[in-house]
Amino acid sequence: MAIIAEAKHLKAYYITQSYGIERTVKAVDDISLEIKEKEILGIAGESGCGKSTLLKALLGTIDPPLKIVDGTMQYEFEESYNVLSMSKDEIKQIRWTKVSYIPQGSMHVLNPVRKIRDTFHDFIATHQNLNKSETTQLSQDYLQKLGLSGQVMNAYPHQLSGGMRQRATIALATILSPKLVFADEPTTALDVLVQRGVVQLLKEIQQREGSTLVLVSHDMGVHANLADRIAILYAGKLVEEADTRSIFKNPLHPYTQYLIESLPRLDDKTERSSIPGRPPALDNPPEGCRFHPRCPHAMDICTKEVPPLVDMGGGHKTACFLVSEEKT
Amino acid sequence: MNLLKSYFLPRLSQWLITILVGVTVTFILPRLLPTDPVERTLSTLSSLQTMDPRAVESLKEALEDLYGLGGSPFEQYINYWKRLIRGDLGPSMSAFPTPVIEIIGAGLPWTVGLLISTIFISWILGIILGTLAGYLPKNLWCQIMDKIFISIYPIPYYILALILVMSFCYHFQVFPLVGGASGKPEISWSYLSSILWHSFLPATSLIVGSTAFRFIMAKALTSTIIASDYVHYAETAGLSRWRIVLFYVIRNTLLPQATDLGLSIGAIFSGTVITEVVFSYPGIGYSLYMGLLQADFNLILGITVFSIVGIATAALLVDLSYPLLDPRVRYK
Numbered sequence: 205m206a207i208i209a210e211a212k213h214l215k216a217y218y219i220t221q222s223y224g225i226e227r228t229v230k231a232v233d234d235i236s237l238e239i240k241e242k243e244i245l246g247i248a249g250e251s252g253c254g255k256s257t258l259l260k261a262l263l264g265t266i267d268p269p270l271k272i273v274d275g276t277m278q279y280e281f282e283e284s285y286n287v288l289s290m291s292k293d294e295i296k297q298i299r300w301t302k303v304s305y306i307p308q309g310s311m312h313v314l315n316p317v318r319k320i321r322d323t324f325h326d327f328i329a330t331h332q333n334l335n336k337s338e339t340t341q342l343s344q345d346y347l348q349k350l351g352l353s354g355q356v357m358n359a360y361p362h363q364l365s366g367g368m369r370q371r372a373t374i375a376l377a378t379i380l381s382p383k384l385v386f387a388d389e390p391t392t393a394l395d396v397l398v399q400r401g402v403v404q405l406l407k408e409i410q411q412r413e414g415s416t417l418v419l420v421s422h423d424m425g426v427h428a429n430l431a432d433r434i435a436i437l438y439a440g441k442l443v444e445e446a447d448t449r450s451i452f453k454n455p456l457h458p459y460t461q462y463l464i465e466s467l468p469r470l471d472d473k474t475e476r477s478s479i480p481g482r483p484p485a486l487d488n489p490p491e492g493c494r495f496h497p498r499c500p501h502a503m504d505i506c507t508k509e510v511p512p513l514v515d516m517g518g519g520h521k522t523a524c525f526l527v528s529e530e531k532t
Numbered sequence: 533m534n535l536l537k538s539y540f541l542p543r544l545s546q547w548l549i550t551i552l553v554g555v556t557v558t559f560i561l562p563r564l565l566p567t568d569p570v571e572r573t574l575s576t577l578s579s580l581q582t583m584d585p586r587a588v589e590s591l592k593e594a595l596e597d598l599y600g601l602g603g604s605p606f607e608q609y610i611n612y613w614k615r616l617i618r619g620d621l622g623p624s625m626s627a628f629p630t631p632v633i634e635i636i637g638a639g640l641p642w643t644v645g646l647l648i649s650t651i652f653i654s655w656i657l658g659i660i661l662g663t664l665a666g667y668l669p670k671n672l673w674c675q676i677m678d679k680i681f682i683s684i685y686p687i688p689y690y691i692l693a694l695i696l697v698m699s700f701c702y703h704f705q706v707f708p709l710v711g712g713a714s715g716k717p718e719i720s721w722s723y724l725s726s727i728l729w730h731s732f733l734p735a736t737s738l739i740v741g742s743t744a745f746r747f748i749m750a751k752a753l754t755s756t757i758i759a760s761d762y763v764h765y766a767e768t769a770g771l772s773r774w775r776i777v778l779f780y781v782i783r784n785t786l787l788p789q790a791t792d793l794g795l796s797i798g799a800i801f802s803g804t805v806i807t808e809v810v811f812s813y814p815g816i817g818y819s820l821y822m823g824l825l826q827a828d829f830n831l832i833l834g835i836t837v838f839s840i841v842g843i844a845t846a847a848l849l850v851d852l853s854y855p856l857l858d859p860r861v862r863y864k
Contacts (some may be wrong), residue, residue, distance in 0.1 A: 314764040
């Protein structure tokens with residue numbers, strides 16, 4: 205499969221300076237990632253591991269104090285775009301029509317004093333030369349295709365339920381048939397039933413449009429349902445990357461093993477153990493492998509050297525000396 | 533109908549109660565004062581000439597009647613309302629026997645004209661400039677503007693006004709020092725332009741000060757709005773800058789701004805004493821100042837009644853406009 209976007213050695217740090225003390229938070233530290241055409245790539249990891257920051261870098265919405273220290277990020281459409289150095293015009297040109305974004309917490313992403321219809325108009329008219337009645341017609345048709353009532357168009361955001369608002373936001377993000385969609389925690393803060401509906405909606409859109417979906421979530425259940433491939437982040441580093449089946453059946457990295465272990469199973473009623481310790485603070489991460497203070501298999505080398513991401517065959521990559529040492 | 537009942541009526545009754553209480557206070561206050569206006573007027577008159585005691589007695593009765601001081605307090609109160617509703621605010625004491633309503637009527641057009649125009653100009657200027665400065669904090673022009681307004685804001689208003697008078701009326705005699713217009717009142721270019729000419733300095737002093745205030749307010753409101761998710765999302769989608777500023781930022785700061793506008797307009801009936809005194813502008817603020825100097829409390833109270841009604845009405849209108857400005861305000 206062709207590659208639609210590729211990140212190489214991305215380093216995105218939050219650099220703040222107050223009263224002469226510089227503080228650097230290495231939220232994304234040397235991450236390389238390939239996104240293949242028409243796949244659903246899940247990016248998983250616990251809170252504060254750099255998921256959202258990685259997404260910002262992939263999307264190219266870098267605002268201070270976030271800074272790209274090193275690395276490249278490219279989209280490959282008909283032509284390639286260097287995401288980290290796009291001009292304003294280029295951004296306007298590719299956003300929504302080629303690359304789109306479903307934000308975290310749709311509670312507040314819709315302008316509270318504008319009707320949904322007007323928000324749709326604002327977003328569409330920015331990219332296509334259509335007048336108000338045309339954009340209204342277009343969005344009404346699209347909402348109906350997604351199984352949403354056209355009534356939504358005349359509502360204000362606060363008049364919609366959380367689930368409706370999330371669906372309207374998904375519709376808003378995908379209305380111009382983008383090839384590449386980034387979704388940041390699209391199911392967070394929704395109840396399980398609504399989550400299911402939203403997951404189905406995302407999958408339906410992805411399949412119908414043949415688009416690529418990059419899904420960031422801490423919820424392994426959502427990934428199991430949706431993703432073709434999963435990338436596991438830990439403390440700003442990519443620790444494992446494989447197809448969904450391999451991640452769940454044969455996790456190689458101890459962190460991934462813990463993650464999978466902690467998921468509830470229908471046939472098993474024993475208590476789930478949690479990972480000992482806490483995730484490290486990213487302004488002062490541990491030397492060597494960042495997981496070693498919590499790892500039950502930590503070796504000498506883990507405290508000194510950073511394990512490289514190694515392909516174990518079949519695209520199953522992991523960054524752990526346990527596995528890579530065995531192999532060499 | 534339901535809307536009328538649940539939204540309009542409670543606010544209207546609140547308006548009525550405010551005015552009722554305010555006017556009652558203006559009735560009670562002067563009656564608690566140690567000075568008796570009738571005695572005062574009599575002593576002024578008798579100091580000028582010797583008077584027949586019987587004439588004094590009948591004059592006293594006439595004055596008590598004129599000032600509404602005859603009869604029991606309750607009768608006085610009822611009569612007070614009756615006269616107010618007729619528009620009779622009593623005679624002025626300093627310019628006896630000119631009715632207060634005439635003095636107010638003469639000053640009101642000047643004050644209203646000056647204040648309405650300056651309030652609107654500074655409101656619009658302040659919001660637009662302040663929002664731009666808040667939205668583009670890195671822009672050089674916005675930073676310069678920011679520094680200028682922040683330095684103007686703490687200057688006491690009367691100093692600003694005096695500087696303008698000293699510079700442009702005294703040292704460079706560009707603008708007239710006294711009055712609201714020159715020539716005969718008529719609808720002609722020369723008369724209308726003389727109104728503009730006379731009002732230029734007072735208007736400038738008012739606009740500069742209140743634009744600075746609204747600039748700071750708009751900038752502060754904007755800084756919270758631009759941190760919101762919906763502005764970030766609109767920026768991510770590449771929406772044009774003017775659309776974001778107009779429909780995403782300003783539109784969301786309009787509620788407190790409209791309140792400020794409404795209350796400023798409501799307050800025009802008490803005039804702007806300092807402006808009108810410094811620039812000798814013939815509005816009601818000037819009349820109020822004269823009234824204060826001469827203890828003309830019929831005039832003072834007349835202006836107070838106007839300002840009570842003005843502010844209460846403005847508050848009512850502002851309150852009624854909220855659901856139009858923010859759909860989240862419920863009609864309840």
